[in-house]
Amino acid sequence: MTLKINGLVGGYSQVPVLKNISFEVRAGEVVGLIGLNGAGKSTTINHVIGLLTPQKGSIIIDGATLMKDPETYKSKMAYIPEIPVLYQELTLREHIDLTIMAYGLNKGKAWLRAESLLKMFRLSNKLEWFPANFSKGMKQKVMIVCAFLTEAELYVIDEPFLGLDPLATRDLLNLIQSEKKRGAAVLMSTHVLSTAQEHCDYFVLLHEGKIKTQGTFEELRNVYQNQQATLTDIYLGLTQEVTNHG
């Protein structure tokens, strides 16, 4: 499984926010999409999940594009939004049922998996509740459960750690690691740089709609010419450099 983004130009209006973005997310790899507010992280993600249409360039999952084969494209992907989105009138159980239906999963197996996920995030006793009335953190957990239930080939995760308690953050990171071992690809946008440094294999640093630099952590250190630098140092250094020059 590979997600290939090639020369992507796009945004919400005629004026592009993203200017010529290219990177890849391969199976068994966690890619961190790093950038300031407004750098273009969410816009990139919106293009990947198909809410926006590229003005130029292409986004391909295993040879399938959204234009030519939307069902194949979408069936390979699970998404966790930055702000939880829930159906007002569905219970937690029905959210899970719906996810199983929509992805055409095996009912028995998927429910077994759902139960272990629900237990991990301490939601087992809330199956008959309307999650739309949950707190932000609990809604986010529902999003996580529904996404990881699908055993997708590609996970697209937007700012996953906001509002999660430390226990849930740890469990989410473990989940990402185990999915990675299974062979899934993960594209994750975040500001939490210390966590990203530890858990991502590859980094894409966005600034003002362009890729400032990309590579593994070692490669980033080489670019920054400091082998002791943390991701925060590199990120701040590179963006400030850009700001000063610009």
Place this chain on the structure above:
Amino acid sequence: MDNLWNVRLKKYQRVLLHYSRFVLNDHFVLALLFFVGGLGLGYSNFLRSLPNTLEWWSRPLMVVIFVLMLQMGSFVSLLDEPDTIFLLPLENKMFSFLKRAFTHSFFIALFFQSLSMLISIPFLQQGVHLRTAEIWLLWLTQLLLKAVYLGRFLIISYDVKVDKWWMKLSVEFIIPVSVMILTFYLSAFIALSLTLVSLVVMVYLIRKAAKKNVFRWKRMLQIENHRMMSLYRFINLFTDVPQVKGSVHRFKLLDAYLPKMKTSKDVFKFLYWRALVRKSEYSSLYLRLSVLGFVVLIFIPNIILAIILTMLFMYLVGFQLLPLYNDYDDIIFTHIYPLKKADRLANFRGVLRCLLLLTGVLLVAASVLATHALVETLGVAGTVLLMIVFLTGNFLTKYAVKNT
């Protein structure tokens, strides 16, 4: 605090003025004029037909009507959601704000109560044979009852202990009914004195509650939001109000009849039925129109009119349910799930057909109850089927294409 109230009131009146332009549109005013005119004519005819002796039902009728009249107009506090944060430091001054709110609510109520009093005077004189002095006493009693009614909101804005169903029942029902029975059967003067006593007790309770407790922000906000929502829902009949989102209720008993999880083909069927049953904006709309159609048709013996009304109600039900098709557009996952676009339309068509058929069955049943001849009832049934074919056919496809 006075200043704050004035600002709030101005803002509120601006909102009302803005929407009144939509509510009081030409068609509606014209229809209202006809309606009021017809009602007035009916009322005067009815008064003329009254015998000189007292009818057995006239006094109970007045008790019921005055108690119903009392329910008009609620407590207008004009509290707003952010107040719980921004007005928190002014907690101890909230009582003077509430007093302004009470005065405003009372003057609004004064107008409406007096207006309805004015309308009932002819019947009070000719139907119940009240003397002028008694009518004045009744008017005063009704106003004081309204003050007690509104005073309850001042108590519960401080005291959680009396915010109970029995308190609401006594203030809004038991006391008014007793007072009205006293007025019409015993003495208007005694009734007025009793109301005065309850008002004094009320004022005492309010002062006590406000001294001992803190202002109940959440509860008062809930009450105000509830009031604004019913206002918006009314306005929503005429124009779109952004605040009207409707509420969600589970109706657990109906869960057994909802579609179970199947394949990805039925995702939208799964969603649409749940939205219909649990989201009040759809369920209440559908039920109201269907029941209204049923009731109206029962009283229409003329078959041509019955068929026209059948067409009208089928069209209204179908047309008003169309927005359900786009109900899930705001939810990102609807676009992200690997689903076929055609399945959604097919699912919606099935759901709409089923609902229209149910309404149709009701309308045909009404036609039977209206004692139409067999051929005529078959005519109504045929109209129903034709309307279903029309509404769920090309008409729906065109709507779907236009709205995706």
